[in-house]
Amino acid sequence: MNAKQIAAERAVDYVKDGMIVGLGTGSTAYFAIQKIGSLVKQGMKIKAIASSQASDDLARQLGIPLLEPGNEQQIDVSIDGADEVDTNGNLIKGGGGALLREKILATNSKKFFVVVDESKLVTKLGKFKLPVEIIKFGSVLTLAKLEALGGKPVVRQKDGKDFNTDNGNLIADCSFYPIEDPKALHEQLKQLTGVVETGIFPTEVVTAVIAAYASGETKQF
Numbered sequence: 750m751n752a753k754q755i756a757a758e759r760a761v762d763y764v765k766d767g768m769i770v771g772l773g774t775g776s777t778a779y780f781a782i783q784k785i786g787s788l789v790k791q792g793m794k795i796k797a798i799a800s801s802q803a804s805d806d807l808a809r810q811l812g813i814p815l816l817e818p819g820n821e822q823q824i825d826v827s828i829d830g831a832d833e834v835d836t837n838g839n840l841i842k843g844g845g846g847a848l849l850r851e852k853i854l855a856t857n858s859k860k861f862f863v864v865v866d867e868s869k870l871v872t873k874l875g876k877f878k879l880p881v882e883i884i885k886f887g888s889v890l891t892l893a894k895l896e897a898l899g900g901k902p903v904v905r906q907k908d909g910k911d912f913n914t915d916n917g918n919l920i921a922d923c924s925f926y927p928i929e930d931p932k933a934l935h936e937q938l939k940q941l942t943g944v945v946e947t948g949i950f951p952t953e954v955v956t957a958v959i960a961a962y963a964s965g966e967t968k969q970f
C-alpha cells in the first residue's frame with residue numbers, strides 16, 4: 750500500500766454508519782473514496798457530498814449515494830488531500846482546481862481530516878504556487894492586483910486553453926513563498942474584488958492532518 754492510500758484509509762476509520770461525508774478531490778482523496786465505496790458495499794449507510802465533478806463521478810461509479818449541500822445535511826466528516834501542509838497545520842490546496850467547493854465542504858463539516866504523504870510536509874507554505882480562484886469578468890484587472898501584491902500570477906492552462914474550474918472561473922497560480930502568515934495573506938487576497946477564494950486553508954479549519962510515510966508509519970497532528 751502506498752503512503753497516500755495509508756493516510757486516506759486511516760482517515761476513513763473516522764467514518765461511521767449513518768454519517769454524511771464530504772469527499773475531497775485528487776489522487777489521495779481517491780483512495781478515501783474507494784474505501785468509502787467498499788464500506789457502502791458492505792452495507793454501511795453512508796451518504797456523501799462531492800467537492801468536484803471528478804469525485805462525484807467516482808462516487809457514482811462506486812455506488813455511494815450522493816447529496817447536494819444543504820442546511821438539512823450536516824456533514825459529519827470531510828476527507829481531502831493537500832498540496833502543502835506546514836508545521837502548524839496550515840494548508841495550500843487547489844492543485845486540482847477544486848479549492849472553492851473543497852473549502853465549502855471543509856468549513857461546513859464537523860470534522861475535516863487532511864490526508865497526505867510525506868512529500869507534502871513543509872516548514873513554510875508557498876513553494877507550491879498558491880491557487881487563487883478568480884472570476885473571468887475583469888480578470889486582467891484582478892491579475893494586475895495580484896501582481897501588485899507580488900504574487901506573479903499565472904493563469905492556469907489545460908490542453909492549451911485557460912483551465913476552467915467546476916464553477917466556471919479561472920485559477921491564478923501565485924508565488925508568495927515564503928508565506929509567513931498564511932491567514933493574513935488569505936484575508937488580504939480575499940479583499941480583492943474578483944477573487945472568489947484562495948487555496949490557503951488556515952489551521953483552524955483542520956481537525957487533523959494524517960501524514961503517511963513510505964515506511965508505512967503515520968503521524969497525526
Ligand code: 5RP
Binds near residue numbers: 829851
Ligand atoms: C484539489 C486539491 C487536492 O487535494 C490537492 O491538489 C492534492 O492532490 P493529490 O492528493 O492528488 O496530491 O486541493 O483541488
